Amino acid sequence: MKKNKEKIAIIGGGISGIATSVYLIEKGYKVDIYESKKNLGGRAGSINKDEKSIDIGQHVFLPSYKNFIEILEKLSSTKYLSIGKKLKIVIQENSKKYHLKSNVSIYPLNLIFSVLNYKNLKFYERLKIIFALYKLSKLDNHKSKISLESWLKKNNQNNEMIKKFWEIICIPAFNSKLNKIPINHAVNLFKTMIFNYKKNIGICFFKKPFSEILSENYRNYIKKNNSNLFLGEKIVNIHYSKKKYLLEGKNQNLKYDKVILATNISNAINLGGLNSKKIKLSTDGIINIYFWFDKKVIDEDFISFSNSKLEWIFSDNKFRSKNKEFRIVISLSAVGNLIKLSNEKLISDYEKTLRKELNISQKTKTIKSLLIRSPKATQTQTGYKDLNQKNKKMYYVGDWTIKDLPNTMETAVLSSKKLVEKYFK
Ligand SMILES: Cc1cc2nc3c(=O)[nH]c(=O)nc-3n(C[C@H](O)[C@H](O)[C@H](O)COP(=O)(O)OP(=O)(O)OC[C@H]3O[C@@H](n4cnc5c(N)ncnc54)[C@H](O)[C@@H]3O)c2cc1C
Structure with a gap:
């Protein structure tokens, strides 16, 4: 035929x-x-x-999503992608901003300098993270059943390092808590997205x-x-x-x-x-809470939070701010039982936290809000x-x-x- x-x-x-x-x-x-x-x-x-x-x-997504980007190229749709060329993540803790960023664009120096610049951890802790990343890049133990969390603990990553670095990166990437991520998944993801790509990476998102x-x-x-x-x-x-x-x-x-x-x-x-x-099916949820304010509340495209329930927030100032509405979305991953709380409670709790963390004055009005639940955002089967x-x-x-x-x-x-x-x- x-x-x-x-x-x-x-x-x-x-x-x-x-x-x-x-x-x-x-x-x-x-x-x-x-x-x-x-x-x-x-x-x-x-x-x-x-x-x-x-x-x-x-x-x-990352520039290393080669196949995904290629499909959008074939559909002539890449002009709507914002492709991050350099690693630059603002991490806020207790109102103070830290940076995971590097001006060097050569792999692996970009990664090494980003971690070295991350002053939310002590210097020796940053060195230990770099060493753990190196070990991860050399790991090829696909049969191991331990979790990423256990592996990190075995490899000298203390609670501070886990909370202030690994959780920030890995929970949204896997939509899973670290104790539920099999180490082979972590190795595969880091290899596909970073280690084997061997180029500069930055955060990418959609412009519409x-x-x-x-x-x-x-x-x-x-x-x-x-x-x-x-x-x-x-x-x-x-x-x-x-x-x-x-x-x-x-x-x-x-x-x-x-x-x-x-x-x-x-x-x-x-x-x-x-x-x-x-x-055997396992799923986990994601919640996104959108707020529209009458004034701009952040300058960055995104901020991640350490020691806060906010996790990651994104703004669309650059691409979509029309009608004098400034949009922020709070993106919550691996939400577990949070998904069971009512919209009213979640919106009111998170608006309070957002206003506090970003120091938004009472003069800035919330125009509207919207909560979207994805109870089965990720789904895996064995x-x-x-x-x-x-x-x-x-x-x-x-x-x-x-x-x-x-x-x-x-x-x-x-x-x-x-x-x-x-x-x-
Ligand atoms: C809130 C959220 C945030 C996420 N964030 C990220 C992220 O930042 N980065 C990232 O890489 N991934 C992210 N993901 C995961 C990503 O969206 C998915 O991995 C990807 O979209 C899955 O695509 P898919 O085609 O495999 O499945 P799906 O997107 O589930 O596609 C299945 C399609 O089949 C249709 N369908 C089902 N049954 C029928 C039927 N009987 N007849 C006709 N049509 C049917 C459905 O309507 C659906 O459109 C996120 C997911 C969610 C939910």
Whole structure:
């Protein structure tokens, strides 16, 4: 069968579904892509509030997210990315600002100088962090079951170093507390994102809501390549008969030779016939609290906090401040039971802390606030070793399908790349 005669459906218009479609199209396939929501981007996507688009949560990435950035390049969408060229993180503790930054752009000197400049820790503590980073870069013990926290303690990292450095970097990167991060995940992430990249890194983020970044360009890309995008089309069932998959949707009922499930785990179980008893699922939540003020409250694009419940805050002063509204988002990772508290309580508690930490005067008014919960922001499964098998014509992609890396936008794209390279000639 010729490639373009083989009918392929992708279910899910998140990053992995989009990346899969791009890789397949490049190999000469035509695809139909189904997304249950009205917009693209999945967990990295946006919602509409008061006729404005707002990201479900603040997303950050590094220049080492090579595959993710490459997909956006192919969709002509990189002009909406703010790419950090130098490491520069402001860390605030008890109203005092410290810097994790380096003016040197050569790896690994950039990392070494950043840590040496971080005066929130004693000098010998900074040296010990550099040594631990070096050891991590040399570690290749994928079978070890210990947690990152245990490994750090074994490697002379005291509580101060863990709180003021490792937690600030690792909790949001993994959306997990350090005692729950397997050391092999930590090694893999640090290697993929920093050690193997061997170049300068800085924090990157989107200049406008991610669903907007994607929408026009992706629609055009799909159209230009004789493929189809069905938005607002939830697939509720998949039937297999006479070597074809019949996808049952709200409006469409079409037959396909191959189906790629680019959904979250639970929908992959429901639609794709994975054995739910075999899967051990673990999830953790993220909460984002947006505040709009009538005055600018920080100059930086982002600040992280040590010894405060604020964790990380981001402003959009540079890109989105219109109508004299200045937006701050508080991004809380690995939230555990915090997710159970009411919106009112969370908003009021965090507004008080934000005002105190940033010393915001009473004259500065809060125009509005919005809390967005993502209870299953990250999802990992143990049970299935190889989800995708030869001779099968239903496949799985998504951040959760790569077991030894945390859920990130780069992991989502990597899963698509691996699938297409292995199973589609
Ligand atoms: C609040 C938050 C903050 C985050 N921050 C970061 C960050 O800073 N950096 C980072 O790298 N990563 C971050 N992540 C993780 C990142 O967003 C994910 O790893 C990535 O977006 C996953 O993409 P995916 O395509 O694998 O899955 P998803 O985004 O979950 O995509 C699955 C898609 O399938 C659709 N779907 C499901 N079932 C059906 C059906 N039956 N029919 C049709 N469509 C269906 C869903 O609507 C969804 O659009 C964050 C996640 C959240 C929630």
